[in-house]
Amino acid sequence: MLGITGFGAYIPQLRLPRSAIVNANVWANPSIAHLSTGERSMANWDEDSITMAVEAARNCLHNIDRDHVKKVSFASTTFPFVDRLNSGVVSSALNLPNDSHSADLTGSLKAGTSSLISALESTMKDSKDLHLCIAAEKRLARAGSLQELSFGDGAAALTLGNSSNNVILAELIGHHSITDDFVDHYRAQGNKFSYYWEERWIKEEGYLKLIPESINRLLENCSVKANQIDHLIVPLSSRGVPQRIASATDISPEIISDNLWNDCGDTGTAHPLIMLASELEKAKPEKKILVCGFGQGADTILLQTTKAISDFQSRQSLSDSLTNRREENNYLKFLTFNGLLEVERGMRAEQDKQTALSALYRNKDMLLGFIGGHCQKCGTSQIPKTRICVNPNCGAHNSQTDERFSDKxxxxxxxxxxxxxxxxxxxxxxxxxxxxxxxxxxxxxxxxxxxxxxxxxxxxxxxxxxxxxxxxxxxxxxxxxxxxx
Structure with a gap:
């Protein structure tokens, strides 16, 4: 049996009411006036897809032996680095074994579900090894656009393994994928914003054709009937589309999962996994969950929860993350945090912030992994770790072992x-x-x-x-x- 052994999600604390966006831009675009309900999640200025991925993974890896994580896949369309292994930064921050394999997946909004499928397929049947699958997103949009109103920032993480050496929370029944270069939007190299095509065409030719086709093929391949599905996850914010997809596949619209529009918005590649984490938190045993992903094709994944799902507890649940919110009504602050408004920063901001990459590498255990030291002679803990114990009554040389301070x-x-x-x-x-x-x-x-x-x-x-x-x-x-x- 292969499946999910752990899960976690993270939504930033800040929430920007959509009314703040509408009030600031309705003069130029009156058509957005009816979209002022709810709120979108808003990353702080010091958050990006990497930091959110780390937080989601920490929630997921609570009570899981990190030495067993041998593969890491990180999906996003908003990586901070184009030519640096972003998943490598995440692995270092999580203090994962350096003999693990890490990979970045990008290029499509279904990179999150595609990453999950790849992780499930690569899980060894007779191994203790776990595959950590993460998706995170912090997308930019033009001021006053539909995308600015619908987007949200967030991340989710799952660990995948086999039942020989791990407790399975949700078993994989099957999956199906369709690849089709249906370009509903795109973002070229060097551009900040994606370009979107006409919404009605995207619905009729994209969502309502590709996703139902993938669902029907999956159910046929798995010999599962539509009325046996307990939860349907469709990570789309287009009103009425999930219901039409359910109708087209003979699935009851009543089992469609909450798309979290009112709480955080559409978190891109992470959204199918965030919605999955939301369902797993409250799911009962023996429930079938069908997860969809869309982007130049469609992914569908069918899972069934096990009895172990009732006992799982993450470090911080998604519901806790949604509840732990701070409202931010200053729309100009949102623009500034995202680099969309050039403000006067003053002379004190004029400094060279070059990072010495050699020094970063020498000290990466402390700077990224937040590793301190624990003296084996006197028991003193300290950070940073040094060759000499800081205890004035000890002063032992080379007596310290590594100690992780990030979870203290x-x-x-x-x-x-x-x-x-x-x-x-x-x-x-x-x-x-x-x-x-x-x-x-x-x-x-x-x-x-x-x-x-x-x-x-x-x-x-x-x-x-x-x-x-x-x-x-x-x-x-x-x-x-x-x-x-």
Missing amino acids: KANVMSWTADQLAYSIDPPAHYGMVEFEGGGRLMVDFTDVNTDEMETNMPVRMVFRIKDIDEQRGFVRYFWKASPYK
Whole structure:
């Protein structure tokens, strides 16, 4: 038996009400006035597809031995790097074994479901090895466009394995794919925004032909009847289309999963997996889930939950991630965070932020993996790890073993809200934190407001963008402290 052994998802805290977008742009495009309901998820300035992928994977890998993860596939159409292994950055941040295989998948919105199919097919029947499948998206759109209103930022992660050495939460029954160069939209190299064709044509010739065809072939190949399906996942925001797809395949419209339009919007390649995580969180055993993906063709995947699904708990559920929200009504801040509005940053922002790649590589365990040290002689934990123990009563040389600090809880010892230092989201918050079990470090704080900060406040570590070298196009990552919720 092959299938899903773990799952997790992540939606950024910030939520931009669609009414804020409509109010700012309805003067130029009155046709968007009726789209002001609900909200879309909004990545913070220091979040991108890599940081969201790391957070989703951390939620997925909770209580899973990371040494068994030997393959990583990362799907996105918004990778920060064109010529750097983005999944390699994710693997380093997660402290996965360096003998694992990592790959980036892109080029289509169904890259998420295609990645899931490839991961299931590559799972060895008699191996303990797990395949980590991640999808994340942070898409840009023109101001006032339908895409800006419908898009959302988010990520999802799944681990795949076999039943010989793993607990299967959802068994693979079968899958089917169609490849067809149906160009509903495209984005050429160097362009910020995708170009979209006429919506009605996309519905009639794309969604309503390719997806039903793939569903029907899948059900036929698996000898499963339409009335045996318990949950139908169609990751489309077009109103009425999922119902028409269900009708075309004799599936009851009542079992169509919530597309999360009101809560976060369409998260691109990640959306089928996010919707799957949403269903798995509340699914009962022995339920059949049909997952669809669309983009220059269609993917369909049929899964059946097992009895083990009732006992699974992720580090943070998708429902928790959706509930843990902060409303952001400032539309100009949204544009600024996404680099769509050029603002005056002042002289303090004028500095060379070149990253010494040799130094980054030498210190990647600490900078990306957030690895500290634990003294085997006196038991002192510290970060960063050094050759000499920081305990003044010890001072042992070369006595430290690696210790992962990324999952440790911490408390704020001191903090500063700096209005002088440049920050894209002023003021800049930073201070000293003390980790549970020992170790102190000066860090930046993120996802906070000044009136929320206080000493002894519990925080957790999150993988974020430290800064961006705009001159050379390099993104530097590090760990920051975020309020523990």
